[in-house]
Amino acid sequence: MGDGKRDTGVAPYLPPLADAATRVEQLARGGDLAGVARLLSTHRDEVLRRWLSAAGLQPFLRGVPERTVADHIPVLFDALVALLERSAPRQIDAEAPLDDPEVLAAAQSHARERLDQGLRPTDVVTEFRLLRQEIGRALRRHAAELDGAATGDVLAAELLVHDALDGAIGLALAALTAYVGQAVDQLRGQLAERERLAAELARLAAIVESSGDAIIGLAPDGTITSWNAGAARLYGYAEDEAIGRGIDLIIPPDRRGEVARLLPRALAGESVAPYETVRLAKGGHQVDVSVRLSPIRDAAGRVMGAGLIARDIAARKRAEAALRANETRMRAIVDSALDCIVTMDASGRVTEWNPAAERTFGYTRDAAVGQELAVLIIPPALRDAHRRGLAHFMATGEGPILRKRLELTALRADGAEIPVELTITPIAAHGGLDGPVRPELFTGFVRDLSDRKQAEAERNAFLATLVHDVKSPLTAAKGTAQVLRRWATRGAMPPEQLARRADTIDTSISRAVGRLDELLDVARLQAGEALELRREPVDLVELVLRAVAQFQSGTERHLLHVDVPDLPSEPDVPAATSATSAADTPTAGGGGLVGQWDRARLERVVDNLLSNALKYSPEGGAVTVAVWREPATPATAANPAPQDQQGALPPLPAPPVAWAVFSVTDEGIGIPAQDLPHVFDRLQRAGNVGSIPGSGLGLFAVRQIVEQHGGASTVESTEGRGSTFTVRLPL
Numbered sequence: 171m172g173d174g175k176r177d178t179g180v181a182p183y184l185p186p187l188a189d190a191a192t193r194v195e196q197l198a199r200g201g202d203l204a205g206v207a208r209l210l211s212t213h214r215d216e217v218l219r220r221w222l223s224a225a226g227l228q229p230f231l232r233g234v235p236e237r238t239v240a241d242h243i244p245v246l247f248d249a250l251v252a253l254l255e256r257s258a259p260r261q262i263d264a265e266a267p268l269d270d271p272e273v274l275a276a277a278q279s280h281a282r283e284r285l286d287q288g289l290r291p292t293d294v295v296t297e298f299r300l301l302r303q304e305i306g307r308a309l310r311r312h313a314a315e316l317d318g319a320a321t322g323d324v325l326a327a328e329l330l331v332h333d334a335l336d337g338a339i340g341l342a343l344a345a346l347t348a349y350v351g352q353a354v355d356q357l358r359g360q361l362a363e364r365e366r367l368a369a370e371l372a373r374l375a376a377i378v379e380s381s382g383d384a385i386i387g388l389a390p391d392g393t394i395t396s397w398n399a400g401a402a403r404l405y406g407y408a409e410d411e412a413i414g415r416g417i418d419l420i421i422p423p424d425r426r427g428e429v430a431r432l433l434p435r436a437l438a439g440e441s442v443a444p445y446e447t448v449r450l451a452k453g454g455h456q457v458d459v460s461v462r463l464s465p466i467r468d469a470a471g472r473v474m475g476a477g478l479i480a481r482d483i484a485a486r487k488r489a490e491a492a493l494r495a496n497e498t499r500m501r502a503i504v505d506s507a508l509d510c511i512v513t514m515d516a517s518g519r520v521t522e523w524n525p526a527a528e529r530t531f532g533y534t535r536d537a538a539v540g541q542e543l544a545v546l547i548i549p550p551a552l553r554d555a556h557r558r559g560l561a562h563f564m565a566t567g568e569g570p571i572l573r574k575r576l577e578l579t580a581l582r583a584d585g586a587e588i589p590v591e592l593t594i595t596p597i598a599a600h601g602g603l604d605g606p607v608r609p610e611l612f613t614g615f616v617r618d619l620s621d622r623k624q625a626e627a628e629r630n631a632f633l634a635t636l637v638h639d640v641k642s643p644l645t646a647a648k649g650t651a652q653v654l655r656r657w658a659t660r661g662a663m664p665p666e667q668l669a670r671r672a673d674t675i676d677t678s679i680s681r682a683v684g685r686l687d688e689l690l691d692v693a694r695l696q697a698g699e700a701l702e703l704r705r706e707p708v709d710l711v712e713l714v715l716r717a718v719a720q721f722q723s724g725t726e727r728h729l730l731h732v733d734v735p736d737l738p739s740e741p742d743v744p745a746a747t748s749a750t751s752a753a754d755t756p757t758a759g760g761g762g763l764v765g766q767w768d769r770a771r772l773e774r775v776v777d778n779l780l781s782n783a784l785k786y787s788p789e790g791g792a793v794t795v796a797v798w799r800e801p802a803t804p805a806t807a808a809n810p811a812p813q814d815q816q817g818a819l820p821p822l823p824a825p826p827v828a829w830a831v832f833s834v835t836d837e838g839i840g841i842p843a844q845d846l847p848h849v850f851d852r853l854q855r856a857g858n859v860g861s862i863p864g865s866g867l868g869l870f871a872v873r874q875i876v877e878q879h880g881g882a883s884t885v886e887s888t889e890g891r892g893s894t895f896t897v898r899l900p901l
Contacts, residue, residue, distance in 0.1 A: 203254045203255070203257050203323060203326065203327050203330065204254070204255050205316055205323070206254055206309065206316065206323055206324060206327040207251050207252075207254035207255040207327075208255075209308075209309070209312055209313075209315055209316060210247075210250075210251050210254070210305065210308060210309070211251055212312075212315075213308050213312055214244075214247065214248075214251075216308065217247065217301075217304050217305060217308050218243065218244055218247060220304045220307075220308075221243060221300055221301050221304045222240070222243075224300045224303070224304065225240070225297055225300055228293070228296060228297075228300075230289055230290070230293040230296075240280065240283075240284075240297070241283070242276055242279040242280035242283060243280060243297075243301060245276040245279070246273065246276035246277055246280060246301065247301065247305075249270065249272035249273045249275075249276045250273060250305065250331050250334065250335065252272060253270045253272070253273060253330070253331075253334055254327055254330065254331070257330060270334055270338070271441075273334055273335065273338045274337075274338045276338075277298065277335070277338040277339060278338075278467075280294070280297070280298075281294045281339075282469070284297070294339075295339060298335060298338075298339050301335070302331060302332055302335050305328070305331050306328045306331070306332075309324050309327060309328050310324065310328075381398060381399075381400050382400055382481075383400050383479050383480060383481050384398065384400045384401035384403075384404040384405065384459075384478075384479070384480040384481075384482075385398045385400060385401065385477065385478075385479050386398075386401055386412075386417070386477070386478040386479075386480070387466065387475060387476075387477060387478075388417060388433065388475055388476045388477070388478055389475050390437055390474075390475060390476075392416050392417045392418070392429065392430075392433060393414065393415070393416055393417075394412050394413050394414065394415055394416070394417060394419070395413065395475065396413070397409045397412040397413050401480075404449075404451070404457060404459070404480065404482055405420050405449065405450075405451045405452060405457070406451045406452030406453060407419065407420075407452050411452075417429055417433075417478075419450075420449045420450050420451070421449065421450060422448060422449070422450045422456060425447060425448065428447060432463055433463070433476060435463075436463045436464060436465050436473075436476040437465065437473055437475075437476060438465075438473070439465050439473055440465070441462070441463070441464045441465070442462060442463040442464070443462070444460050444461065444462040445460070445461060445462075446458065446459070446460050446461075446483065447459060447461055449461075449480065457482060457484060458482070458483050458484045458487045459480040459481060459482060459483060460480070460481045460483050461478065461479070461480045461481075462478075462479050463476055463477070463478050464476065464477050464479075465477075504522070504524045505524055505525050507524060507526055508526055509526055509615055509616060509617045510524065510526045510527035510530050510531070510614075510615070510616035510617070510618070511524040511526065511527065511613065511614075511615060511616075512524075512527050512543065512547075512613070512614045512616060513597075513611050513612065513613045513614070514543045514611070514612050514614070515610065515611055515612075516560075516564055516610060516611075516612075518542050518543055518544060518556075518557065518560055519540055519541065519542055519543065520538050520539050520540065520541055520542075520543050520546065521539060521611065522539070522613070523535045523538040523539055527616070530582075530588075530616070530618045531546065531547055531580070531581075531582050531583055532582050532583030532584055533546060533583050543556075544556045544557060546581075546583075547580045547581050547582075548580070548581060549579055549580070549581045549587055552578075552579075559571070569594075569596070571594060572594050572595070572596060573593070573594070573595060574593065575591055575592075575593050576591070576592045576593070577589060577590070577591055577592075577619065578590055578592050580592075580616070588618055588619075588620050589618075589619040589620060589623050590616050590617060590618055590619055591616070591617040591619055592614055592615070592616050592617075593614070593615045594612055594613070594614045595612070595613050595614075595615075596611070596612050597610060597611040597612070597613060640682045640686065644678065644679070644682050647674070647675045647678035647679050647682075650671050650674045650675050650678070651675060653671060654668070654671050677720070684770075684773075684774055684777070687770070687774070689867070691771070691871055691874070691875070700878065701768075701771070701874075701875065701878045703767075703768040703771070703878060703879065704768050704769075704770070705766040705767060705768060706766065706767075706768075706769060707764050707765075707766060708764065708765060708766075708767045708768075708769045708772060709762040709763065709764045710762075710763045710764070710765065710767075710772075710797055710830050710832060710899070711734050711762050711763050711797050712762065713769070713772060713773060713776060714732060714734075714776060714795055714797050714832055715732060715734075717773065717776045717777060717780055718730045718732050718780070718795055721780045721781070721784060725784055727789075727790030727791075728783075728784055728787060728790050728791060728792070728793055729791075729792050729793070730780075730792075730793045730794075730795065731792060731793070731794045731795070732794075732795045732796075732797070733794060733795070733796040733797070734796075734797045734798075735798055763797060763798075763799055763830045763901075765830050765899055765900070765901045767879055767899060768875075768879070771875045771878075772875070772879075772899075774871065774875065775871075775872050775875050775876060775897060776832075778868040778869065778871065778872050779834040779872065779895050779897075780793070780795070780834060781868070782834075782836075782868060782869070782895075783834050783835075783836035783838065783893075784836075785862060785863075785864070786836065786838040786839050786859070786862065786893070787836045787837055787838030787839075787892070788838070788839070788862070789838075791836065791837035791838070791892075792836075792837055793834065793835070793836050793837075794834075794835045795832065795833070795834050795835075796832060796833050796835075797830075797831070797832040798831050798832075799828055799829070799830060799831070799901070800828065800829040800830075800831045800898070801827075801828050801829075802826045802827055802828050802829060802900075826880070826900030826901055827901065828900075828901045829881075829898040829899065829900060829901060830898070830899045830900075830901050831896065831897065831898050831899075832896075832897055833894055833895065833896040833897070834894070834895050835892065835893070835894040836892045836893055837891070837892040838892050838893065839858055839859075839889070839890065839892075840858075840887045840888050840889040840890050840891050840892055840893055841856045841858075841885070841887040841889060841893055842856060842857055842858055842889050843889070844857075845857055846885060846887060849869050849885055850869050850870060850872070850873040850883065850885075851870060852866065852867065852870040853865070853866035853867065853870075854866050854870075858889065872895075872897070876897055876898075876899065879899055879900070880899075880900045881897060881898045881899040881900060882897075882898050883895065883896070883897050883898075884896050
């Protein structure tokens with residue numbers, strides 16, 4: 171016994187200690203074990219009686235009446251009950267030691283008594299396990315007496331007793347190793363007893379060697395006195411390389427103050443709570459470990475050293491890191507989702523509220539979490555139905571709206587109701603070992619349908635206007651064709667009437683085709699495509715005069731007037747002849763104004779502006795169209811080309827030397843001031859148009875066509891007095 175290895179018998183009588191902090195917290199979150207403690211106290215005599223009966227059946231107690239007396243077992247039972255009264259799962263964490271001083275003292279007293287009576291350490295362990303078994307049976311047998319206690323509380327109490335008793339057994343036997351060593355020294359002369367004790371020590375050493383944890387014995391000065399196989403595996407040093415060396419062998423230089431600070435506490439009789447740290451393995455690499463440090467006492471109770479138990483937690487660390495990374499990824503997914511992700515618990519209160527929900531409903535996450543979902547986003551008229559549905563599902567497990575896409579109305583923080591698409595998915599959590607599966611959480615995926623609904627409404631309005639705009643000229647063409655058919659059946663038609671009727675058909679069909687061409691242009695511009703302009707010499711004066719004559723022929727309530735001042739002659743530009751004489755137009759004067767433009771699209775611009783002037787002057791009145799030439803100033807010459815729909819800039823044309831300008835002024839309803847900045851936007855109409863038909867595409871097409879030509883369009887208007895639209899085209 172003088173080889174320096176006396177204290178190798180510590181906890182190897184037991185399997186590796188379970189992590190009670192983790193096991194208990196998993197099984198009973200938030201439970202109260204005081205009720206379980208009172209249950210055990212009530213059935214104390216029954217537990218002790220059944221333990222005594224079970225112990226009496228063990229071979230090591232048969233025929234030895236004095237061994238059937240176990241004065242310290244009742245004390246140990248009472249210490250375990252007291253431990254339960256002081257414990258609750260949420261109060262147990264990785265910093266709390268598993269060994270309780272009262273439990274440890276009672277266990278040591280019983281073990282010492284039994285060894286004095288001649289029992290082997292394995293027999294003592296058997297008695298402790300019988301006590302643990304009877305406590306567990308009593309808990310399960312009488313669990314129904316607990317008023318409202320959950321299965322998890324009973325199971326948590328049983329696990330806590332299990333781990334606390336196992337820890338006490340290991341430390342008690344570790345302390346008794348010294349006691350056995352002293353007994354061996356006292357009985358050295360008695361060969362038979364010495365051999366028996368040596369065999370027991372060998373068994374203790376074998377159990378220590380088989381432990382999965384690293385178990386190290388330390389002298390008061392920090393010298394390593396024992397080193398099991400688990401320590402050799404963890405740190406890489408063989409037993410003969412470690413024993414006799416200081417504990418600094420495995421302590422990184424920056425952690426050496428750690429042991430120097432904690433070892434005196436263990437030598438003073440204090441058990442140091444488990445803590446996580448790093449240790450230095452052979453070869454210089456560091457390993458993550460969870461360490462606990464406890465005093466080792468001799469038979470007289472004096473501290474003779476310290477026991478250091480370390481557990482490799484590298485795998486757990488990797489799992490925790492992976493879990494954190496996964497949580498980070500999931501949080502990033504939830505936070506970056508365009509749809510709202512809202513989670514509520516079984517009581518209907520919000521537990522998750524992502525940024526999309528903040529934007530959609532107007533509540534911050536801090537303001538929403540913890541609030542009842544019904545109050546936040548469900549309109550008042552639907553709240554009672556929501557609450558009844560949740561209660562019905564929790565009671566029956568039946569929910570007709572789960573896992574389905576539904577379109578509903580939701581409520582914003584500002585009181586506005588919005589259309590949403592909702593899908594609710596329950597997240598199941600087990601109610602206990604034998605309990606039914608019930609959802610613990612419900613996750614709702616919510617999509618704001620406001621934009622889609624608005625787009626659908628705009629699309630429907632657009633299609634209705636399109637049908638009207640295309641159908642009208644086609645109806646006119648059809649009517650004219652029917653007149654021609656009737657004339658044909660009568661025999662003959664004067665050539666001038668036939669020509670007029672044919673012109674009407676041609677004009678109507680041209681209007682329908684023009685309307686379709688306009689829609690194609692809008693579609694191209696929306697897709698970010700530039701228009702393919704077919705540039706040719708076009709006389710703006712002639713084009714305007716022709717359009718004014720055509721629109722004047724279709725209205726009697728409006729008087730169209732054209733103001734064309736004398737224009738300077740332009741050399742090198744081919745002369746254009748007007749197809750409409752001055753007599754055919756309200757007022758015409760001056761010469762031509764010719765530029766390189768796309769005739770068809772420019773005609774569409776003029777037609778849109780004239781059509782709007784007449785349409786939004788429902789009471790009639792004058793419409794004035796002015797055309798003039800304007801020299802380019804530095805400000806207007808530097809007018810930049812607009813960005814297309816994808817943000818790309820088309821090539822900039824050379825600065826113009828002059829502008830061809832025309833304007834259309836009416837005396838109609840005008841445009842409200844707040845709508846002026848948006849009149850050229852797609853599908854935008856002024857708020858005062860009432861039932862006047864329109865698609866919101868005409869002015870959008872005007873601006874896009876003009877800007878594709880390198881020009882600009884503007885508007886001035888006073889509500890109730892009329893509007894003036896002005897277009898500038900580069901010459």
